[in-house]
Amino acid sequence: YVSTCFCNSSLFHKSLKEAFENFVNKSVAGSTSAELMASFCDNLLKKAGRATGGSEKLSDEAIEETLEKVVKLLAYVSDKDMFAEFYRKKLSRRLLQDKSASDDHERSLLSRLKQQCGAQFTSKMEGMVTDLQLAKEKQQHFDDWLKVGRPGPVCQELLAGVVPSDTLPAIAACVLLVGAAWALAPAFSSRIAPRLLHWVLHGARSE
Numbered sequence: 001y002v003s004t005c006f007c008n009s010s011l012f013h014k015s016l017k018e019a020f021e022n023f024v025n026k027s028v029a030g031s032t033s034a035e036l037m038a039s040f041c042d043n044l045l046k047k048a049g050r051a052t053g054g055s056e057k058l059s060d061e062a063i064e065e066t067l068e069k070v071v072k073l074l075a076y077v078s079d080k081d082m083f084a085e086f087y088r089k090k091l092s093r094r095l096l097q098d099k100s101a102s103d104d105h106e107r108s109l110l111s112r113l114k115q116q117c118g119a120q121f122t123s124k125m126e127g128m129v130t131d132l133q134l135a136k137e138k139q140q141h142f143d144d145w146l147k148v149g150r151p152g153p154v155c156q157e158l159l160a161g162v163v164p165s166d167t168l169p170a171i172a173a174c175v176l177l178v179g180a181a182w183a184l185a186p187a188f189s190s191r192i193a194p195r196l197l198h199w200v201l202h203g204a205r206s207e
Contacts, residue, residue: 017076024076034079038086041070045106046099063105071112080117088125095132103133 006012024033044058044066058066077083094100106129114122 021076021078024073025078032079032082034077034083035086037070037074037077038083038090041067041087041109042090042094045101045109046094047101060102060105064108067105067109067112071109071116074113075116080121084117084121084125088128091125092128095128103129 026033028036044063074080074083091106094106100106110122110126110129114126
């Protein structure tokens with residue numbers, strides 16, 4: 001519009017940018033634009049938040065287009081650090097509670113934010129996504145190993161969350177834990193660099 005009607009005047013471009021920044025950074029019902037945008041992204045990216053109305057859900061293409069618009073709008077937000085703080089907290093909840101609808105969309109938004117705001121802006125958030133993905137891979141590897149590894153009855157009890165401490169003294173329970181750790185070691189030795197576990201038995205207690 002500015003390019004066509006005002007001959008692409010730099011003065012009008014500047015005025016348009018300042019006017020946009022003015023109303024974008026106004027609070028709405030006590031909430032800042034940064035908080036509202038973080039909440040919008042959270043609703044868009046979590047499993048139960050992709051509906052546009054009724055039972056209709058956004059397609060992957062529509063989500064990508066919406067994320068692109070969010071990042072463009074973020075350029076006018078003055079307190080981007082506040083957005084990062086709100087978004088990081090909501091991202092952690094989505095990841096830990098397994099409420100994220102798509103890892104691809106999560107990474108797509110982080111990639112756009114990185115281009116817009118720099119690598120430092122998204123480094124912690126990217127680390128969260130990467131760590132959770134690695135944890136899922138390690139858990140899957142461990143589950144596969146359990147099917148063929150035959151860890152033994154003590155390990156099976158521990159994996160089920162049962163520690164036979166009611167009938168054993170504390171030192172005996174610790175010995176069982178040490179034995180279980182050695183029995184489970186082959187599950188990780190091929191994927192993780194060797195680590196030495198130092199058991200401080202005098203600091204243990206049986207509950």
